[in-house]
Amino acid sequence: MKMIVGLGNIGPQYDNTRHNTGFMVVDAFAQQHGIALTTRKMDARFGSGLVNGEKVLVVKPTTFMNESGRAVHPIMDYFKIDVADVMVVQDDMDLPLGRIRLRDHGSAGGHNGIKSIIAHVGTQNFGRLKVGIAHPQQHTVVDYVLGKFTTDQRPxxxxxxxxxxxxxxxxxxGSDFMQLMNQYN
Known part of the structure; x- marks a missing residue:
């Protein structure tokens, strides 16, 4: 079983904000594959389905971003998911808007949601799908990441x-990870 985790903050005030990029991507993935995120337990909303013949668990932690590991680790344990079968979707200010980058491991890079997952899971060796939101030009970092995409940025x-x-x-x-990085990065 593969596990895809989208990072974000819960609550309507955070809907469609840059920091909820992970939530938006996994929502789109789940919708495309008819996976309903209706189960609510272990500090998360999740659902599963078959995608390309593989069972996939799609997870949105219901903790705040900085506590994401509190949800991810127990779900991995409960479903006996190996860390190699985990992909975390996150926003990344160090990438230009519109760029994506896959990584098979690495440090938190200043992202508190990733930092929490590393602390709870005990390793940095899980996949990341980073979606660029760019650096703020005229806002503080907090105001920027908690702000919504502009009409020019949204497309x-x-x-x-x-x-x-x-x-x-x-x-x-099951594509080779190096090939995926070459194709999408």
Whole structure:
């Protein structure tokens, strides 16, 4: 079983904000594959389905972003999911808006949601799908990441989200990770 985790903050005030990029991408993936995220337990909303013949668990932690590991680790344990079968979808200010980047391991890079997952899971060796939101030009970091995409930014983000969903499809299908990085990065 593969596990795809989207990072974000819960609550309507955070809907469609840059920091909820992970939620938006996994919502699009789940919708495309008819996976309803209706189960609510272990500090998360999740659902499962078959994608490309592989069972996939799609997870949205209901903790706040900085506590995401509190949900991810117990779900991995409960479903006996190996860390190699986990992909976390996150926003990334160090990538230009519209770019995506796959990584098979690495540090948190300043992302508190990833930092929490590393602390709870005990390793950095899980997949990341980073979606670029760019650096703020005229806002503080907090105001920027908790702000919504502008009307000019939204189509660029939507294209990136579509590419991210395609990358997730290929990952679930068992594509070689190096090939995925070469194709999508």
């Amino acid at each position: 660029v983000f939507n294209q990136a989200a579509d590419r991210a969903v395609a990358a997730l499809d290929d990952w679930v299908a």
